[in-house]
Amino acid sequence: MKVSYKWLQELVDLPESPEELSREFIRTGTEVESIDTLGxxxxxxxxxQVVSKQPHPDSDHMWVTMVDVGSYNLDESGNPAPLQIVCGAQNFNEGDHIVTALIGAELPGGIKIKKSKLRGVESRGMNCSLRELGLGGDHSGILVLPEDAPVGVPFSRYWGTADTVLDCEITPNRPDCLSMVGIAREVGAIYDRDYHVDYPQIKSEVGRPVADELSLEIADSGLCSRYVARIVRNVKVGPSPDWMVQRLGALGIRPHNNIVDITNYVMMLTGQPLHAFDLSTFAERDGKRRVVVRAAREGEVFQTLDGQERTLAAGMGLITDGERPVALAGVMGGMDSEIEDDTVDVLVESACFDAGRTSHTSRDLALISDASIRFERQVDETGCVDIANVTCALIEELAGGEVAPGYVDLYPSPKEIPALKLRLERVRMLCGAPIEPSFIEGSLSRLGCTVTADGDDFTVVPPSFRPDLVREVDLIEEVLRLWGMDRVEATIPAAKNHIGGLTHDQRLHRRIGSILRSCGLNETTTYSFAAPGDLEKCDMSEEGRGVPVVLMRPLVAEQSEMRRSLLPGLLESVSYNEAHGTANVHLYETGTLFCGRENASLPKERPSVAGVLSGAWGDVTWIQRQRPLRFFDGKGVVEELLEQLRVERVRFRPADGELYRFLQPGRGAEVLSGGTVLGWVGEIHPQVRERFDINLPVVAFELNLEALMRLARDQEAYREFSTYPSVDMDLAIVVNEDVSCEDLDRRLRSAGGKLLVGVRLFDVYRDDERVGKGKKSMAFALTYRADDHTLTSDEVEKVHQRLVTKVCKATGGEVRA
Incomplete structure (x- = not known):
C-alpha cells in the first residue's frame, strides 16, 4: 500500500519527518519498504519557453520548435542555447511557456526520452501534456504555463508536486489499512490524535428510482454477501481534475477518465473496491435491467478489461446482465461494459465478494488487481451503501451526473459482531507490563472499537472493518503493539525444577553448522516451497524422492509444491548473487525435504544438509592468483565434515548413470560410510547451470542429515600412539584407466594389514609409449609401523611383497620399474 504523505496530512496531524512516521509504523507492526520522493x-x-515554431518539412501536422530550457542546454561556449524538439501538438505559439522533458527523463508509465529523428528531423526532447506528466487525463495538447512562469527550473519545484510516498507492507490480517482512511485511523491510534474525513454528499436525486429500473439477484450465495447498486444519469466523461490525478498518481494509479478515476479514488480513500458499468450495455427486459451474480461454467470464456480472453473454471464469480457476463466478480471488469467517452448512464457497484473465491479466481487466472487484493483480505460489507453514496456524489460533482433516487441493496445475512470481554489482569499478565486502563480504553477507541468500562474489565465491540479481532487475546495484541513492545522489561520466565539445555541432536546439528562455517561456507535459508519443475530443471531423478507434496493454496503459483531437494534453492541463490556482482559464493543450508507417499495422509520429512561453492575462495591479490573452485574443493569440505563428526569407513564412489545426470561426468561421487549412502558431491553440469543463468562452475553436495547424525560419534576411542620408528616405501602400479584411486587405496589398506598405517597418492603418470595406451601409473607412499616393536627389513619386505601380489592380482596391474 502506497501512502501519500501530503494526502495523509489532510486527514490527520503528522510528524514533520516521514522517517519518524516510518519508525512508528515499524514499531507497531507495519513494515515500511521504502520512502520515496514523488518529485x-x-x-x-x-x-x-518556445523560441520559434516552424512547420515540419515532411508533415502537415508536426512542428519543429526551438525551446529555451535555460542552463540545461549549453553551446560550445558554455552559454544557454535552445533545444530543437519536434512536436505534434497544435495548442501553443511562439513565446509560450511550456514543460519540456530532456534526454534521459523517464515519464510516468516507463516512457524514456531519447535523442531521435521524426520523419528525418532531429528531436532532442519532448514537450509534455498533462497526461504525459501523469498529472491529468488531458492529452489534447501540451501543458501551457502562465506568462510569468520561470524558464529552466525543475518542473517539480515549479509545480509543487513534491510529495513523499511511504510504501507500506500491509499484513493480510489488516485489510483496514489498505486505504488512506485506515492509515489515518492507525496514525491517530499511534499518536493519540483525531483523524477527520470530509465525505462529499449527494446534492439532489432526480428521475426514475433505481428500484424501478434495476433488479438484483445473487444466484450463488457463497459468492457475494452484499451487493449495492446505484445509477447516475447524463454524465459527461472527460479528464479528471488535477488534484485527483495527483493523488492517484502518488499511489501508483494512472488516470483513465473521471468516472473510472472516481471509483479508484474512493477505493484508495476507503478501502472498498467499486466498479462503474456503462448502464446501456445491460440488456433491458420487461422495462428493467438485471444484475445477476453467478458462478462461471466450466470452460466459459470472458474478455477482461485488459483485452485478454480468459477461459474460466467452474465456480469463478461473474457479474452478468442475466445472460451475458460483464465482469469477473471482485477482480476486473469486462471490455463490453467499460466506461467509454460516449457513456451517458453509469451503474455504480459497491459489493462484498467472498474472500476465498476471489483469491482463487485471481490467482488461478494470474490476474491480481487492486480490487482482488482487498476482497481476498475481506472488505467491510456494512459500509457498501455509504461508499456507493460517496462515489455518486463525486460523479455528480465532477462529471455533472444526475443521481437517481434510492438504491438497490441485496444483503441476505446482515453481519453481527459479538462483544468481547477484556480483563485488565489478563492484559497485564500476557503483556508483562503495568498498562493503565485509560491507555487500554483510549487505544481501542482510536482503533474504532466501542469500549465500555466495567470496573477493571471492559466490554469491547470490535469495528466491522477489523475481521481479525475475534478473541480477547486479539485485543490484547492491539493494546501491546500501540503501547510498545520495546517498553516491556526483559524478565526470566518463572519455572520450578526445570533444567535448560540442548538435546544431543540439537548440539550435533549446531556442530555441523560450525564445521561448515569453519570451512568457509555461509549459512543461508531458502524457501521450503518449490516450483513443480524444480527437479526437472536440475535434471535430478525422482527416484527415492517420493511423490510431490502439492499445496492446496500456494502463496504464489511458482511455489506450489514442497521441496524434495535443497539443490534448486541453492542454485537460485548462486544465480541471484552472480547477477548482482557477487562471484565468490560459498553457501550451505540445513533443511527438511518432503517426500509424499501414495495413499498416505502425511509425507515423510527427511532432514538434509547441502552446500554450493562457486567462483574462488578469495579475491585476487598480489600473492594469490584466481583459482576456480572445482570438484576436489567440494570433496574436501565433505571430508572435513565427516572427519570432524568422526564418521567411520568413509569412501567415495564414482557417480555414474541416470541418477546423477545433473553432475558433470567424471566429476561427481557418491559419499558412503560402509554400505550406507550418505549423499553426493560433484560439479554441476553446464546445461543445468545454463538453465539457472549461472556462468561460473559450481561445486555442490547434499547429504542425508538423519544418517549423518546417526553415524556421528561424540568421542573417538583412545588409541595409544606408537613410540617405534616407521618404514616408508614407495609403490608405483600400472593399471587400466578405469581403475580408480579409491579402489586402489582400499585394496592397499586391506592387503597391508595392521602394519600398514599410511597410504598417500603422490603421483599419476600417463604415457602411451612408456606406460601403455589406456593405462596409467599411480604412485603411493606407504608407511609401515608396529605398535610394540621396531620393524625389521625382513618383516617389512614380507608384508610389502604380499601386498604387491594381492593388489596386482585383484586389479590386473603390474609394478612399474
Missing part, C-alpha cells in the same frame, strides 16, 4: 519522478523535466 524525483520529474528528474530532467524543466520549465521552458
Amino acid at each position: 524525483e519522478a520529474f528528474d530532467n523535466i524543466v520549465t521552458a
Whole structure:
C-alpha cells in the first residue's frame, strides 16, 4: 500500500519527518519498504519557453520548435542555447511557456526520452501534456504555463508536486489499512490524535428510482454477501481534475477518465473496491435491467478489461446482465461494459465478494488487481451503501451526473459482531507490563472499537472493518503493539525444577553448522516451497524422492509444491548473487525435504544438509592468483565434515548413470560410510547451470542429515600412539584407466594389514609409449609401523611383497620399474 504523505496530512496531524512516521509504523507492526520522493519522478523535466515554431518539412501536422530550457542546454561556449524538439501538438505559439522533458527523463508509465529523428528531423526532447506528466487525463495538447512562469527550473519545484510516498507492507490480517482512511485511523491510534474525513454528499436525486429500473439477484450465495447498486444519469466523461490525478498518481494509479478515476479514488480513500458499468450495455427486459451474480461454467470464456480472453473454471464469480457476463466478480471488469467517452448512464457497484473465491479466481487466472487484493483480505460489507453514496456524489460533482433516487441493496445475512470481554489482569499478565486502563480504553477507541468500562474489565465491540479481532487475546495484541513492545522489561520466565539445555541432536546439528562455517561456507535459508519443475530443471531423478507434496493454496503459483531437494534453492541463490556482482559464493543450508507417499495422509520429512561453492575462495591479490573452485574443493569440505563428526569407513564412489545426470561426468561421487549412502558431491553440469543463468562452475553436495547424525560419534576411542620408528616405501602400479584411486587405496589398506598405517597418492603418470595406451601409473607412499616393536627389513619386505601380489592380482596391474 502506497501512502501519500501530503494526502495523509489532510486527514490527520503528522510528524514533520516521514522517517519518524516510518519508525512508528515499524514499531507497531507495519513494515515500511521504502520512502520515496514523488518529485524525483520529474528528474530532467524543466520549465521552458518556445523560441520559434516552424512547420515540419515532411508533415502537415508536426512542428519543429526551438525551446529555451535555460542552463540545461549549453553551446560550445558554455552559454544557454535552445533545444530543437519536434512536436505534434497544435495548442501553443511562439513565446509560450511550456514543460519540456530532456534526454534521459523517464515519464510516468516507463516512457524514456531519447535523442531521435521524426520523419528525418532531429528531436532532442519532448514537450509534455498533462497526461504525459501523469498529472491529468488531458492529452489534447501540451501543458501551457502562465506568462510569468520561470524558464529552466525543475518542473517539480515549479509545480509543487513534491510529495513523499511511504510504501507500506500491509499484513493480510489488516485489510483496514489498505486505504488512506485506515492509515489515518492507525496514525491517530499511534499518536493519540483525531483523524477527520470530509465525505462529499449527494446534492439532489432526480428521475426514475433505481428500484424501478434495476433488479438484483445473487444466484450463488457463497459468492457475494452484499451487493449495492446505484445509477447516475447524463454524465459527461472527460479528464479528471488535477488534484485527483495527483493523488492517484502518488499511489501508483494512472488516470483513465473521471468516472473510472472516481471509483479508484474512493477505493484508495476507503478501502472498498467499486466498479462503474456503462448502464446501456445491460440488456433491458420487461422495462428493467438485471444484475445477476453467478458462478462461471466450466470452460466459459470472458474478455477482461485488459483485452485478454480468459477461459474460466467452474465456480469463478461473474457479474452478468442475466445472460451475458460483464465482469469477473471482485477482480476486473469486462471490455463490453467499460466506461467509454460516449457513456451517458453509469451503474455504480459497491459489493462484498467472498474472500476465498476471489483469491482463487485471481490467482488461478494470474490476474491480481487492486480490487482482488482487498476482497481476498475481506472488505467491510456494512459500509457498501455509504461508499456507493460517496462515489455518486463525486460523479455528480465532477462529471455533472444526475443521481437517481434510492438504491438497490441485496444483503441476505446482515453481519453481527459479538462483544468481547477484556480483563485488565489478563492484559497485564500476557503483556508483562503495568498498562493503565485509560491507555487500554483510549487505544481501542482510536482503533474504532466501542469500549465500555466495567470496573477493571471492559466490554469491547470490535469495528466491522477489523475481521481479525475475534478473541480477547486479539485485543490484547492491539493494546501491546500501540503501547510498545520495546517498553516491556526483559524478565526470566518463572519455572520450578526445570533444567535448560540442548538435546544431543540439537548440539550435533549446531556442530555441523560450525564445521561448515569453519570451512568457509555461509549459512543461508531458502524457501521450503518449490516450483513443480524444480527437479526437472536440475535434471535430478525422482527416484527415492517420493511423490510431490502439492499445496492446496500456494502463496504464489511458482511455489506450489514442497521441496524434495535443497539443490534448486541453492542454485537460485548462486544465480541471484552472480547477477548482482557477487562471484565468490560459498553457501550451505540445513533443511527438511518432503517426500509424499501414495495413499498416505502425511509425507515423510527427511532432514538434509547441502552446500554450493562457486567462483574462488578469495579475491585476487598480489600473492594469490584466481583459482576456480572445482570438484576436489567440494570433496574436501565433505571430508572435513565427516572427519570432524568422526564418521567411520568413509569412501567415495564414482557417480555414474541416470541418477546423477545433473553432475558433470567424471566429476561427481557418491559419499558412503560402509554400505550406507550418505549423499553426493560433484560439479554441476553446464546445461543445468545454463538453465539457472549461472556462468561460473559450481561445486555442490547434499547429504542425508538423519544418517549423518546417526553415524556421528561424540568421542573417538583412545588409541595409544606408537613410540617405534616407521618404514616408508614407495609403490608405483600400472593399471587400466578405469581403475580408480579409491579402489586402489582400499585394496592397499586391506592387503597391508595392521602394519600398514599410511597410504598417500603422490603421483599419476600417463604415457602411451612408456606406460601403455589406456593405462596409467599411480604412485603411493606407504608407511609401515608396529605398535610394540621396531620393524625389521625382513618383516617389512614380507608384508610389502604380499601386498604387491594381492593388489596386482585383484586389479590386473603390474609394478612399474
